[in-house]
Amino acid sequence: MSDKNVYQRLAEVRKSISYLKKEKSGNQFQYVGSSDVLGALHSAINDAGLLLIPSITNHKLNERVELIGSEENQKERATYFTELEMNMRWQNIDDKNDFVDSAWYAQGVDIAGEKGVGKALTYGEKYFLLKFFNIATDKDDPDSFQRKQESIQPPKLIDGKQLAALKDEARKVAELAGAELSIIQNKLAEAAKVPSLDQLPVNLFSSAMAQLIKWKQSYEKNSQESKSAEQKQNDINWGNAQ
Template sequence: MPEDNIYQKLQHIHAQVKYIQKSQKATQYSYAGSSDVLGQIHGLMDDEKLLLLPTIINHHLESVANRKGSMTYFTELDMVMTWINTENPDEKLECPWYAQGVDIAGEKGVGKALTYGEKYFLLKFFNIATDNLDPDSFQQNVDSQKQPEPISSTQKKTLIDLFESMAGVTQTPVVKVQSGYLKRAKTNSIDKLTSYNANGLIQLVTKQLNEQTEKVGQ
């Protein structure tokens, strides 16, 4: 069996980490800390045999004095975040990234920028949501906002074929058969069915068609 490529490995991680709870507290807000993010993803990276290599390609430092004379240092980093498939080290994915950090002492600006840069890169790369909700409540909230999947062309064709078959077996006009079943699904158009409702209707018509066919055969 062939090994997964780097994109498949990253997709596996993407599928498993959808949400990280904000567990850190600041004066006026809560946030997801670097340890929260890395704690969720580090083990999955090991499972997929992936490494993330941060590289600084440009560095800018700006210092600003406040009214009292103390200095604030603003560090900006232009970076490249490189995913490496350790099962095939020649397979890499480079992602340009930007990071920044604010420091008062002056010597921790780069470290802060790297820490924040890595955290937000992982959050954005894997489209991870952060919220104050617990994971179960968050998922329920996401599910409740999802738009129902519309009926597929395959489901539509299957229903039309079933309606025609039922009309033939029961000697009933196909328009009447179709409108009767759609009324049960609380709609007047087959195109307004959701995928879920279409599946239910397919099962119902198939069951009743089999019953009608058995009666005719007796």
């Protein structure tokens, strides 16, 4: 790993995880916990030889006082809103001069007053990791998420070699059927429900080839039966029929 630069190492970490399920529950929503994010990435970051070094470059503390309780027993309560401007540095542990800096923002809300910075740091670190590595979060389990992604991605199409094999087999069918090659190709594309053979998904290649072989065998059988009938007629004409 020592020969890789910081960008290559970050790319390796990014490959390690693409999805996290929302396991934690709040008052009105579900969310991914900070420990879930760190736990999922910790080993990959270590294996890549990286350090994440957060630093606070600026901060702001806003205080809001509100009245709570009944009219007879009202009390003042202060809410502290902490805002942090941060720098998140990815450091290559094998080269002190190889690093990446990213400006980041975090916020934390606290009533007691002493936890605002800690909440902001935790919030900031979690969402920085999620967004930096483009990690999706959802209520679904990871397998369900993967199936969703596969369903919306365009299917992989057959390659040139597979297309040539289909056309070669279609040519044999066309010769047996006494038809134009384009007719057989269009008929096969229609059966596979694709605009043309070059748009055939790779997972349908085997079934398309099987269809061509079935057509070829059918035409070969018809041809043999036709020749047999013709030979029998010739035998009758020449008085050779048994």
